[in-house]
Amino acid sequence: MRRQNHVFAKGKVAHMRILKMQSKFLDVFLESLSKFGNLYGPTHKNGLLSYNRLENISDLVITDEHPMIPIKKLFHPMQFTMMNFDEKGFTPDYSKIEKRVIIGVHPCEIHSLLILDDIFMREPMDPYYAQLRQNSAIIGFSCLPTENSLCYSTDTDIVEEGFDLFFVNLDEYFLVWVGSSLGHDMIYEREEFFDMDVSHDDIQKYVKWRQKKNKMFKKSFEFDSMPDIMELSYDSEIWEEFAKICLSCGQCSMVCPTCNCYTVTDVFDVTNETRGRRDRFWDSCMFVDYSLVAGGHNFRASRANRLKLWYGHKLKTFGKDYGRPGCVGCGRCVDSCPVDINVLTISEALITKEVPKK
């Protein structure tokens, strides 16, 4: 099933153009994109990859590794002031919204944005997410699988939509997919870098690259059968077993590209009880107060129920509500959980009924 995409629907071209660019032109071309907005992309920050504003194109790090915190941080900011209020009403704070060109976005990240679009851009639309999204160009880049990549299992290793330009690295040159009219404008600006004739040899090389890539995946899981298995395992004792070791640290939610929950808090001005601001920040269903409601009832006080909800969203329930489960196979939960609770160990345990030993 193809998802309807509100952002790119307008700019989508009927037949996607594919061009060729010699690798030596890459930096100059990417630098030229600053005409379309402030450049963002993965950079090294304290020894880790992190999406940030690029001061210089040389700060950009294009690699097969993903930044630890996914691209959602550029559209669904970790913490920000939503609005200021006083006795007369409120004024939304849209000061973070600017024209941006985000470079170096891997296929799983693009898939995660398409899922977040389904959540934040259906009515009632989230104005912060929508404006950040509408003002950002996505320059995708291919990657090869790393240690914990699972995108082959989740069918998110290739993108057909959700980008303005997409670069596939074939060593001495790139094949460049043009995904929107904005992408076309970007190419048009520096036409001299692009070769319009993609030869049969180029296609052969691309096919070989796909085959090589497909063989590189070290890990896989039964993503397609997980919705059924999750349904059958609702009362499984496996959840209790994982609950014994889960630290409820919430890291899985922060690093998952499709976790999108947030909470808000009102901070009152010290001088005036009717004045203040509303702050919003990322939340996680792994935290105990997430399902706490007025009157003190907690729908998911137990760790087992919290885990079941989280994995339900990643492996099952999103399918019913949004067309597919939430996991995009980036492998971040595998990289990040200090007690090895992740889509691999959960799906394996639900199938074998055994919690994998470390």
Place this chain on the structure above:
Amino acid sequence: MTEISNTKLAVAKPKVGIYGFTGCAGDQLLIIHTEDEILNLFNSVDIRSFVMASSNPIEEELDVAFVEGSISTEEEREHILKIRKRAKILVAIGNCAVSGGPQAMFTGDNTFEKRMNKVYGNVNFLTAPLEAKPIDAFVEVDYYLPGCPISAPQAFALISRLIHGAIPESYPHPVCHECKLNENRCLLLDKIACFGPLTMGGCGSACPNHGLPCVGCWGPNDDGNFEHHLELLESFGKTREEILRLIRGYGGHKILKYIEKGGK
């Protein structure tokens, strides 16, 4: 500020007292050092007693008392009982007031007399020394603002709610929440004994931001998985005694209580 709100505040300025007992006074200092907010605070409330800022305290009825430090002398014990009687709301601020602080490291191990004697010998004290304990060992505490030192955003979020009569919001999340938002690599992945998951957040993951493990100074995150976290740290090669000693180092008596109970 508009004229209207000035009149309104002049009518009902809440009476506030800020007190310091045994500790480094860092939490009172932090309040004074919040240049953006301190004048607003002094305009919005009637500060009756704040010895660090003014040497003319007025010791009368209070709407809110903020109390820093642990209780470690008989004189302090008597003073905190008096403050409690005079204050409608009492807030413990900082690690020493909330958990006892480093000075309470060995509290409750039955060696107080021996340790006292070893350090001070046979002296006459101006006021009888007590084994250092947090404020709630003596009086009822309405709100806790943990930290070493407290966080300015948390402190002012609480202060503004209390003086405007709004209900304060708790923040029952582990240090790991802010740590991940600060894009730090989890120290547990490198088998470093970090207490982040057991510890209440609010510090902005101050220690892990510098590659150092959390020592638990904000006190227990009551949703922590105390049992399994200790097993995890033991799997890193630490003995249980070493782990408990590390926790005790920052006055983590409240964390230890959760460990004894095996969680909630």
